[in-house]
Amino acid sequence: MPSSRPSASLTDWSTHTGVTLLHTIATAVVGLSEITDLEAFALPYPAEAQRALDRTVLACLLRGAQPPASLPELLTWCRTRPIEDWPLELPQDAFGPDDFLIDPDSARPTQLCHEWWVRARDSAAEQYDRIVIHWAMRLCRESEDPESYTAFRRLLVERPVLTGNDMFEVATDLAFEPVREIIGQIYDHVPDNFCQDGVYVTCARCLTLLVPLTDGGWWCERDRCRRQGQPPLGRRLRADEVGSLSQLKRPLRQFVTGPGRAEADLERELRALRLPVEMWPGFDAYDLRITFPDGWVWAVDVKDWAHPGLLGRAATMVRPEPPYDEACWVVPQYRVDARRDYLEVYARNRTHVAGGLPLLTDRRLVAAARARLRGDRGPAARLVQTGDDTSTDGASDA
Template identity: 25%
Template sequence: MDNSEIIIFDLLVVGLAEFFRPDTQYQLPKYPYPDFLQRASNTLALKMTTFFYPRTLEGLLALLEKPLQTWYPLVIPKEFDSEYGLIYDRALSEEASQYFYEQLIKRGQLPEFASVKVQQIALENFQFLRLLDKLQQANEQDAERSQREYVLLRQFLITNPYTTLGQLRNTFSQTRYISIDDVGDLYEDCKENESYWCCDHCGPLIKKHGHLRGIKPSVCNDHRKNLSYVRRISEKQGLRRLKFGIHWRVCLPGIPEIRLFHALEKLHKQQPEYLCEVQLWPGIDRYDLGLQFGDGSVWAVDIKDYRNPYDLALQLKPIFGEGDLRYDESFYVIPNHRLHQRQDYIEILREEATGLPKSTHLFSDTAFEERVRAKIMHLRDLRKNKVPAIREYLGSA
């Protein structure tokens, strides 16, 4: 693959990520273009002799919104789905955000030319990884406490995308491995006299042209203010909001994890002899949920929320299960909304995820809950019917 062409692509994504940073109210600058767009557009112009090349910034932004496969003249990295554009609704598109966070930042592949501001976004993201690393190290000598603190931290970030210093103090004053400042650094100050909104399905919302917009439209894209899951955050002094990268990488994927956890906890409370324990993120996030049943069997569950089943299939591998994390069956669980978007989602996944062992099952979250219920019923019937079943058998014989 031509590396210099990939650099141009990365330059565009990084530049647009800065240009459309959600916390800055950008103003369309007059000509000349911002520096990165100038550089990228010069190269594109050279390659686009046969295309109409836009002469204004407005025109260029309109072009960047179109599916790349319809116009982009250079190599597109395979990690970017070219059916999508780089921007959407005057913000970085979901596909471009995914590329920015999952490819460039997470893998530390931020190009050298990235500006100080972009380096800053990357640093913010490493603050969480640094904490995770600290807890994983502590896990070797102090497994129980570090695990407890990890669950506390992660659950807090998912369920409190807005917080205050007072709440941080109340929650993290007794923790040994995590300081109040560590967690505080994952948030940024909200502006005074500004109203803030949150969606129960996708977290903090951004105001755009008088509308509320979610962080990832493919997860959730209806944010009319009168909907029950769209909430206005009451004004508080010193209100803080999760930083964008933490929202994207920790809070958003955590929402279906916590939802399934609560549903299973409810089953556990109803039938503690059969579903004995539901553990969140065992082994500091080796997998998402560990279920222990009355017959001693253990299930390991990972929840994966990807728009595209082909992309997800590439990520699926056997779930880690050594030592204390040993399990009998493992499950990849897909949030229902993905199956509404694409009914053959699970079939595609089953066909494409060829590296998975037979003991790993693929389910939607409702189907998985049903499976757990069926297991509980089975265990209950086994116990209840052991004696009557034999009697019945003998009676009918």
């Protein structure tokens, strides 16, 4: 049920000094991970990392706490201390239980860390993933080729890893003609630290490359996979056979491939109910357009975020075209299973520009679709509940 506590606002968060510092630390961690191993550093530190250390030390001293003595010690904090144990002045919804900035097993930035990093960037500047998506939209619109845009989106969801042969196949596929120049820029060469005993391995669930661990195991960067246990091994790619190996840049893997897997799962479930589902209609106005036999239309955007407060603060109304009767955002059920107050925290931090946008679990959405197909027109078959604009009752389906 929705909380009766006052809604948080952007102003409320901005009055907490720890929020800006957490943005700074996350930015430093992500930046360091892109240039070196997070477990090995030498002076001088990069400017952003030194800034994060200096500000953390100052914040600790102001609160009478023992500060980290060096950047390696600050990174140890990120890996071994949940954010709730940091001596920072943060709002209630800025962290959840056992939230880390660096994964304890792999020493890689967590998805949560990347979300704090994204929210730290200048709000006037487009996020990298959105720049790529908008670029593809523009090129496909100019070519009057919506099918190419859909093919491009499916490429990012279904093929985040490409061998040299895969890249040649994509480069010569006429379906990608309008966006060919983009594809060559959004895949990076895979570094050697993804290789173990001469083999690269993908995750059979999310299709991204697994990271080898020192104990011989493998780590998946997707929260969803880790919560389901050890990642199932997918494609085994021998370095001496595949030649060049490329993967999507991390922002695209996180904010397009990850949610895209959830979108594909939802599409499959809804089609199993014999419902027509259009993916990314109107050049990605939203993710799924679901049309019922009586002509009623739902518009759905899928968001797979670790942090419900940041998701609430990022919420905006679903674009009105193509037209629909009801709209919502959807989060995978495992997020609510992992954090029972997920929907409540989202609602508490949702901004006024979202216009009361409801957030449902994917399980709740499918249940509502089944109810509507049975002829139900009551609350169980609706996305927006009458007299309650929060619509966060999906937790009951956990």
